[in-house]
Amino acid sequence: MLLDVIERKPESGDGLSKPPVVFLHGLFGRARNFGFFQRRIGEFKRTLALDLRNHGDSPHGPANYPTMAEDVFETLTAHDAVPAVIVGHSMGGKTAMMLALRHPAAVERLLVADIAPGAGGFQQSHTLAADLAALPFPASLNRAEADTLLSRVIPEADVRNLMLQNLRLGENPGWTIGIHEIASAMPEIVGWPSIPEETTFTGQTLFVAGGRSRYIQPTNYPEMKHLFPHYRLETIPEAGHWLHAEKPIEFLSILENFLNAPSP
Template identity: 35%
Template structure:
């Protein structure tokens, strides 16, 4: 599996993994900021997302293996690994499966527990777009607004649009497989999955993805974990409170 990645800067390897239905471009602004701290930032598209290959197979075990293979091919060692939402689950699994690869782990607004499927409306909206003859991004936004009222969420999803041919827009993700495998997105870590390295969990104060009662489960899998809440941020905490998110990550890397 040859993953696509946008590589920025020079220095210590820092891999960033996007969430479900996202892509590496979602992290470009923050990625550039992290290069100022002396990192070589790898913004990776996970399988079935962005410019990475489309496959019928889709699971956290496979996506963790993809990251290990990407690091092996690019001779990356002792990496900083950051993942948001689905990317956070991939990052957790990678650290547990390949602990010697990951020096420090950063998880954004996701816990190692099971989550019931909750993307149905978004997937319906994207299916509608996929079946439409779209000729402009504005038209796509208008159509998607019938399903998704939040402007920020629509803009996040519409980053997937590209010009497939002159005058015709299409979506980059492998929508059919992601719909078919949507139950995989919520899968919990197994009881054997443990990473004892330095770990930061960041959660949004307005998000319900990580709850107080999840702290003990986080500690079971990540005994060295530190939990930090970013106030007034929702699930897209890195976009809503980019400055605080950035500072929290840099402080953790430098001081722990």
Template identity: 35%
Template sequence: MLAHTEFGSAEAPRLLIVHGLFGSGRNWGVIAKRLSDSYRVVTCDLRNHGSSPRTETHAYADLAADLAELIEHLGAPMHVCGHSMGGKAAMMLALERPDLLDRLIVADIAPVAYGHSQMQFIDAMRGVDLETVSRRSDAEAQLGALGVEPALQSFFTQSLDVAGKRWRLNLDTLAAEMDKILSFPEVDKRFDGPALFLSGAGSDYVRTEHREPIKALFPEARFAKIPQAGHWLHADKPREFEAALRAFLSMDL
């Protein structure tokens, strides 16, 4: 079972939030707490991240099966919101197990293969000498020396267990499965439920040419952009992101 945290009343409609690559449920704590006034919000750690199990695979079919197990345990159906890699996992869940979802929100990702690797960040994290790290700022300094920008230094070190001298990320599996993470499986299914594809106006992850493959799999898809936000739109514009979720989840369809 995936590690998870719940916020809000058990009687409220359920919303599952799925983080992206190198993240964890804790990255979404502030937004989850704010949304918990109206929803039973669940944040989880995907496999090979945070406190969830380490495995040798990281295919989207596996991630979707993990999410299905969690939803069945907590009670279906749920609204599901996934960002980046978590968005692909949420899309795969919706396609494979539409009975478990009410509404789907996909944050700044499309069901397509991407050409940019994330291996440079795995190499940077592997390059940190954890034995010399006594606080997160030590690791951030080393990541900076390895060419990682400040915002990502802070993001990555949220997954650092300083006392245990280890990353809460299975870097070996994530490296081995990077091609699968960047791609998206061919699926001969579709999700006919409500879906919102929410992207950052300053991001190029969801482009005009992606709308056709999105509509093929999610015929009820709606599209929206958050101004002055990039790929990490929930971190760049958290209030606007929250407002977009509330509007979509509460609208009559």
């Protein structure tokens, strides 16, 4: 499945733009959520932000991490964007890891934001997707009314603001994302598929954790080491799970240092 892509690149100096940097968003997100980082990194690197399947403007369909990784590989190949530096947050981080394990030659280096290779994470999202899919829509809806409607199942204002980007307002309102496909796929999204024992990604890998998040735990370290033997872990102390949105300057600094680090 070819995915929708937002691309930015330097106005000149094409030689500086390789390898490209690819951003993969988290659950209920979309490519444009990485706009700040695309604008900054796009000054000296070619960047691509992808809407994963069932999100943004990409097609809808059954989802699991191998399938989503193949979507990304097919899309990057079509855009002549491999090998690439892959940056993934949460669900996008699991997709990025799966891409690196299945197509290591397509990944120059890997940054995974606040998620680990294994089952877990996403907290209340497991039931949230089904609750959102069941919401009844009126004949018309403005933004304030949509916020009130979402408040039935999402008490947190910041989470509602994230979800509002996925609604079609006005006459005949509804979801623009594949909410029913996402709800059906939540066991796979929360989970992590079985990986053959011999499978590893030996490229540079950086895990970035939010200090106030519990999505990466010491119990995850052995699997991180097994699958990504050259991984490093950095923490942004005052950040939660949405670390790149909560602490964009700190996350940008870590990302720039990672991009500029010499290859081993």
